[in-house]
Amino acid sequence: MLRWDKVLLALWALSPVLAWAPGPPVALLTINGAIGPAIADYIHRGIEQAGKQGAQLVVLQMDTPGGLDTSMRAIIKDILASSAPVAAFVAPGGARAASAGTYILYASHIAAMAPATNLGAATPVAIGAPGGGAQDEDGKTDGKAGKTGKSEGGGTSSTMTRKQVNDASAYIRSLAQMRGRNAEWAERAVREAVSLSATDALKMKVIDLVAEDVPDLLRRLDGRKLKVSDAERVLQTADVVATAVEPDWRTRFLSVVTDPSIAYVLILLGIYALVFEFSNPGLVFPGVVGAICVLVALYAFHLLPVNYAGLALMLVGIAFMVGELFFPAYGSLGIGGAIAFVIGSVILIDTDVPGFGVPFSLVLGLAAGTAAFLFLVVGMAVKSHRRPIVSGREELLGSTGQALEDCEPEGWARIHGETWRVRCAAPVRAGQRVRVVAMHGSLLEVVPEP
Template sequence: MLRWDKALLALWALSPVLAWAPGPAVALLTINGAIGPAVADYVHRGIEQAGKQGAQLVVLRMDTPGGLDTSMRAIIKDILASSVPVAAFVAPGGARAASAGTYILYASHIAAMAPATNLGAATPVAIGAPGGGAQDEDGKADGKGGKAGKGEGGGASSTMTRKQVNDASAYIRSLAQMRGRNAEWGERAVREAVSLSASEALKMKVIDLVAEDVPDLLKRLDGRKLKVSDAERVLKTADVVAITVEPDWRTRFLSVVTDPSIAYVLILLGIYALVFEFSNPGLVFPGVVGAICVLIALYAFHLLPVNYAGLALMLVGIAFMVGELFFPAYGSLGIGGAIAFVIGSVILIDTDVPGFGVPFSLVLGLAAGTAAFLFLVVGMAVKSHRRPVVSGREELLGSTGQALEDCDPEGWARIHGETWRIRCAAPLKAGERVRVVAMHGSLLEVVPEP
């Protein structure tokens, strides 16, 4: 046992060395898809690990349509606080750094793109505010929301959108000024949702260089001087091979549960299991599974842009559908519950955030499945509770039997194959048929059977 412990300890101790040796390495992190809590956690751990292992550079290879503002800002904070320079690289060809990806590109120490890639369209999306459009520099909305100038019907929604756009403009401008990049174009990307190709971005000084792939990027960066944490560094990357940093189990778990569709299915599975447990008390297993699913889903919702009014509508809808079974209302509760459930599901997670919407087909399918499940499972439970008792002591009321001896006023009788002590108001002879009319503990009150 001691040998195994030593072997495992040695492997654990050697694993970072095997991953990073020899010398100052280059860590390669990959963002492929929407930026959310799992991606932010992955980047945070990757940059932290690179710093501990003494890496000279972190390459952040990106292909993203954008993502959540909170996750984007968490990544940018990690980049700005990093003791290791970060090179954001939009690759391979055909990739993009839209929306949140543009901010990350601006925040990085080095901004690079592969040919046939693009960046931009960085207008913030209002969480939970449908129909919001991008704004121009005069503060007028442009897009689906139409114009919302002063005195028009934009109201609070227009004001909130304007605040978000102004905040995002100031944010990207501050990043551009810090890195010496084109601040004017960055603001246009926010206010007008403009985009650029790789060659155009290089000409306009939005990025630092164009490279074919990661090895080409490292060759081009060799000898470049960078200022990191008020200290100047010279990159020596000509003959260095980038080491890919894979996400750990925690990041993989986060990437699964924070998928809006998975979180939505988990909350429904949890509710199904809990309803089944409450309908059939004592099974335990459905209750345990249901509680775990609900807790994991709530954890995911805590990290996602959840509209809690939508979640409340879902729960109210389920309550109405259950109520229809207990208090029949000619379908009004059931139909109302189904409608509330669908509406709540649609607005549960903001569908305007790239990569973070729940497909409407999934909503409709699960709404129909929820209704069918509730009507079947809860309906069966209600019927079983309403059915008259057919076993136990209550079964004896109204039953008939035969007196085993004379009864005046008490005696013994055989009822349902069992011997019971009986009491009678009028004397009975042995062998007479009797009927049970009442129970007093283990004593049965009987009358002669006509």
Template sequence: MPPINIIRYSLIFLLLAGLKVAPVTAQTQATPQISSIVQLQIQDAIGPATSDYIERSMDKAVESGAKAVLILLDTPGGLDTSMRQIIKKIIASPIPVITYVSPGGARAASAGTYLLYASHVAAMTPGTNLGAATPVQLIPAGNPDEPSGDELDKAKPSGDKSKGETVKNPMMQKALNDAVAYIRSLAEMRGRNADWAERAVRDAASLSAEQALKLKVIDIVAIDRTDLLKQLDNRVIPVLGQNLTLQTKDAEIRLIEPDWRSELLAVITNPNIAYILLLAGIYGLIFEFSNPGSIIPGTIGGICLLLALFAFQVLPVNYAGMALILLGIALMIAEAFVPSIGILGFGGLTAFVIGSVILMDTDAPGFGINIALIGAFALSSAAFLIIALGLLLKARHKSVVTGSEELSGSIGIALDDFSGTGLVRVHSEIWRARTRESLHKNQKIQVNNRDGLILEVSSIPNQENLHV
């Protein structure tokens, strides 16, 4: 073989070998990618804004390639619907969700207990507690006929292992059994203590962090986040049927805080704010309809009413309460139109207060309307709708005192003798006047109409006892 061909084939061989080796060399020399953990926070009652924040943040965590989601939890409870939305998202998550009750003194009460049981890893800080997961509707406040959580155990005969027999109301029993089955299913899915989970629902039982770890209710007790990540390192977590190994030793923590959308949703879904928006919207529209053309009250009222309706769409609203509020406002308006010695006004005020009290169909912490706010709006509503609206209606029936309409029928005097067009004095003002008859100086006249700056006048047959 000629030397030129040997050199040619040697170069081609070296080139091909380089193409095969280069990617491997680059891959082996690449810097290892540091794993990241997305941190979220729940530090208040769980509601629509909380579920929106958690769901969207978990989607961002998955899209960014995070290896896990860490939720710092401190909550007194919240709405059942919002809690279940978050739990569905946790169960369907392709990456582990670690729920950590922190800092010391925090709690995972009621709905927070369900979130702990649903998470892939449940952790607590010393000095925290969880439990008291009985649905609050099952124990109406101030009703002596219904037993409290501790009284449920005392009411059971000794040796009787049956659960929930003291709950007499069938609907309450149904809700209780549903809550028990739900939390037991979460406990069995995560391999945690299902019997204690049932006690937390039926008997409102609570546990400290150390007791929870001892009873296998949680997985870890960690003094702080660093300790938590240290204990989680190399832990194998089952996620959607696959075992994933957490690498948390040098993990980067990325905090995702609520954005403007979550903050806005948190504000307008606050029951007190939603209540104020509802009444502001109704009053704005009432003022606009009673004084057409005002524009500003109607515009602001329409915006407030739409925001309130959006908030009530995601809040547990009692529509009987809403109807009573509207009825109360209608009766107070009727009092302004048809004086009834206060009967309509008092009835409207009573319906307004009762409707406001029962408007929120839940006893969940953080989702009630402040009684002081209800009282303030009840009194101000009565003052506005009965007194102010009544004065406005009376003012509309008074005679006109300004403008061209007020001139019609006014009395004046002729300043000269004239027929056709001349000058007259009306209300101490000199006007050019037009008449179809002859008028004499100082003769009293009556204004019939106005055409621009010219008055149409006529003489007065009987001029006695008339004053200009």
């Protein structure tokens, strides 16, 4: 009996400790900027890691102007397939979840915002010419296309716009219905590009709660019941500190190379290096660097909404500028090449989403630099090809040597340290200096040196 008393006393003593023991961990992922391939990869790996570590909640803190449709949908698929509930949190104050961010907010198990934040303007914007294999983009906050469902061009373009708006509208409505949020306003955000503040979003049941910061969010979520994968869960987040999940090296690398400006510079550096290598064969290093830069740039272009007609125009422009140096056309090839290069650069990245464009000043600067570089490097190559050959058998023409024996009309002479059979146009005595004027196979024709 005494033993059981001691056990009960020990359990009673430990009960406060057990009562205050923190729950399972909470993972914190951060989206800060335009949503692209790198962000999608980061979120995918973060949610996957949180699931393996048994996290009870994933907090997705957002401040984004929007992003690429393909990246947005990849993130939403990861949220819907997550084994841990995801709480999308628009923070800190002054942040926004525009366009693609609104879709992600609707897809999350919990939608929260900090004071002085906003969401909305989710109208999709068509990018690229119809039939050109272009994708959709969800980052533009301008609502002109969303209000009318038509583009100024009419016809096929108008039909494509309506299809994109209808598809996006149905998509966000399905997310709203799944999470029990305001589906009518969600459609208005797509069709009319409307926006809401945090307070209004809470009143209209677009979001679940307003919190000051992540610790405040976790306190407010403590004890909340959620349904995840047909199983009910109760959050225990009152005394849990969220663990930030930092991007790994792969995500950081992807973030750098998928920056359109970086990818644009990489493709040009690669072309510069390859042209330099082809103009000066045997250097090897420029060829290696050029090949790496071109391949990395092509990988980035594969992930970005690239207009391949623009890339083709860039390459044609460079080819024209090179052709002007080899086949002078009074500047027509050079000027045409420069124009094609600039036009191709402008339309290369096929989107208006903030953070995914190539600055026009960079295009002009690199266009001028490309023209100057090609004229310099290829010009040097052309000049070197036009110089007289100074090595090999041709080097003997004009060279001088010494007759080894009397030449009447043939004999032997030492030229450049080698003994050659020679034919003399005039009598030559042994030891006399001679000059080569012609070659006939291995027979040299010489004349006496004055």
